[in-house]
Amino acid sequence: MTLRCRVIPCLDVTGGRVVKGTRFVDLVDEGDPAALAERYDREGADEVALLDIGAAPEQRGTLLDVVRRASRRLTVPLTVGGGVRSVSDMRAVLRAGADKVTMNTAAVNDPTLISACARRFGSQAVVVAIDARMRAGRDAGPGPAWEVVVRGGRDATGLDAVGWARSVAELGAGELLVTSIDRDGTRAGYDVALLRAVSQAVNVPVIASGGAAGPADLVSAVRDGGADAVLAASIFHRRLVSIADAKAAMAAAGIPVRPVLDVTVA
Amino acid sequence: MTHRPVHVAVVDHGAGNLVSVREALEDAGSVVTFARHAPDLAGADALVVPGVGAAAPAMDRLRRQGLVRAIRSWAAEGRPLLGVCLGMQLLMDGSDEDGARTLGLIPGRTVRLAGAPRLPHVGWNQVERTRDDPLFDGILPDEDFYFVHSYAAVPARDAAAVTLATTVHGSRFVSAVATGSVTGVQFHPERSGRTGRRFVANWVGLVRDARRS
Numbered sequence: 061m062t063l064r065c066r067v068i069p070c071l072d073v074t075g076g077r078v079v080k081g082t083r084f085v086d087l088v089d090e091g092d093p094a095a096l097a098e099r100y101d102r103e104g105a106d107e108v109a110l111l112d113i114g115a116a117p118e119q120r121g122t123l124l125d126v127v128r129r130a131s132r133r134l135t136v137p138l139t140v141g142g143g144v145r146s147v148s149d150m151r152a153v154l155r156a157g158a159d160k161v162t163m164n165t166a167a168v169n170d171p172t173l174i175s176a177c178a179r180r181f182g183s184q185a186v187v188v189a190i191d192a193r194m195r196a197g198r199d200a201g202p203g204p205a206w207e208v209v210v211r212g213g214r215d216a217t218g219l220d221a222v223g224w225a226r227s228v229a230e231l232g233a234g235e236l237l238v239t240s241i242d243r244d245g246t247r248a249g250y251d252v253a254l255l256r257a258v259s260q261a262v263n264v265p266v267i268a269s270g271g272a273a274g275p276a277d278l279v280s281a282v283r284d285g286g287a288d289a290v291l292a293a294s295i296f297h298r299r300l301v302s303i304a305d306a307k308a309a310m311a312a313a314g315i316p317v318r319p320v321l322d323v324t325v326a
Numbered sequence: 327m328t329h330r331p332v333h334v335a336v337v338d339h340g341a342g343n344l345v346s347v348r349e350a351l352e353d354a355g356s357v358v359t360f361a362r363h364a365p366d367l368a369g370a371d372a373l374v375v376p377g378v379g380a381a382a383p384a385m386d387r388l389r390r391q392g393l394v395r396a397i398r399s400w401a402a403e404g405r406p407l408l409g410v411c412l413g414m415q416l417l418m419d420g421s422d423e424d425g426a427r428t429l430g431l432i433p434g435r436t437v438r439l440a441g442a443p444r445l446p447h448v449g450w451n452q453v454e455r456t457r458d459d460p461l462f463d464g465i466l467p468d469e470d471f472y473f474v475h476s477y478a479a480v481p482a483r484d485a486a487a488v489t490l491a492t493t494v495h496g497s498r499f500v501s502a503v504a505t506g507s508v509t510g511v512q513f514h515p516e517r518s519g520r521t522g523r524r525f526v527a528n529w530v531g532l533v534r535d536a537r538r539s
Contacts, residue, residue: 064450157345182379184446184474318450
């Protein structure tokens with residue numbers, strides 16, 4: 061009788077292929093985003109995220125084609141991000157079959173993009189991705205504990221991540237995808253303090269991202285970080301953790317999840 | 327006896343993902359076309375009004391496309407119509423979201439979800455049926471559906487008679503309605519896994535049965 065906490069496998073795509081976490085997968089076909097999306101759907105994922113990490117303008121056509129193919133094979137929602145810089149970019153991605161679109165660098169460069177997209181497509185379709193880095197000198201002086209970074213962590217913005225979260229929610233973001241750049245790819249666990257700070261600052265749903273190593277991290281992101289959904293890439297791609305394992309651990313910790321249905325097809 | 331597949335026209339009012347709606351309907355054995363103007367409805371057995379976003383821009387586009395009058399006559403003739411998410415909210419008289427006057431096929435208003443811990447209401451939640459209906463055939467009571475919205479329809483008169491199911495997010499809201507040939511669901515059956523596919527197949531089956539009689 062309550063909203064379930066979502067488990068979201070994330071496909072990082074460039075040049076039409078999943079590029080992160082596929083090295084140890086023996087099936088060649090697992091590198092195809094549409095095939096992976098379908099596998100996760102079958103295994104009980106509540107949503108699939110597809111992030112175009114190349115996001116170069118010349119790859120735009122490739123991304124839309126990948127979205128189209130992945131969307132057709134999914135029966136659960138598809139969230140797509142990477143390189144969306146305008147209302148018409150977002151429209152194209154939605155019409156290719158995305159249910160929600162994430163924006164990151166473009167939203168920092170021009171925050172009015174968030175409100176323009178929310179007005180056109182509704183807040184529920186606009187997810188703002190916030191990449192945050194813990195400030196090294198935080199003990200030395202005043203200032204925010206986490207700073208927003210863009211361009212895959214290459215550029216610092218000087219923005220306080222928690223303040224930015226509050227601003228984008230006010231501008232019309234319907235959901236926040238909060239990634240700890242310090243933890244991303246390290247399997248050191250989510251930055252739970254960051255998640256807690258953001259989830260207490262806003263009342264839109266928060267998706268935890270960056271650093272998941274195992275089911276205990278997913279549980280802690282929700283229970284201690286206040287996240288409404290957990291996103292992970294490599295642990296799922298490499299089959300270190302199955303969607304069913306993740307949900308079983310969450311359910312055992314008292315977190316409501318959508319049961320993984322029997323996958324036998326009638 | 328002919329076995330012409332059910333032809334469903336999906337209203338395209340320019341916002342959102344129509345790919346998944348088409349996939350789900352085709353999976354259920356129907357033939358799908360997109361309707362941008364009133365003449366596009368010709369030959370269809372049933373109509374789906376999908377949609378996400380706000381009521382006023384959607385109504386503006388429907389009006390410009392000549393579809394407001396066409397959808398109203400469609401329903402008045404007792405032909406099958408399914409509204410999904412915003413499409414369900416548009417069935418009401420009006421929306422508090424932006425003061426829009428909507429289709430008025432079911433008396434009532436669309437209001438912001440009250441008492442919700444977080445908005446939008448995003449994710450999988452239970453759809454608790456208030457009465458038996460063939461739309462939910464083969465779907466267990468504890469199977470979840472996918473939601474993504476901040477507003478919900480509140481049927482006014484005969485609320486109990488039109489309500490098929492309710493869902494709780496902070497407070498209880500109406501998540502499915504049906505009256506005559508008109509059905510509305512706040513969840514997204516096209517994105518609700520196998521459970522949702524079954525729901526769509528049930529609806530297409532009812533359209534097929536109605537065509538026979």
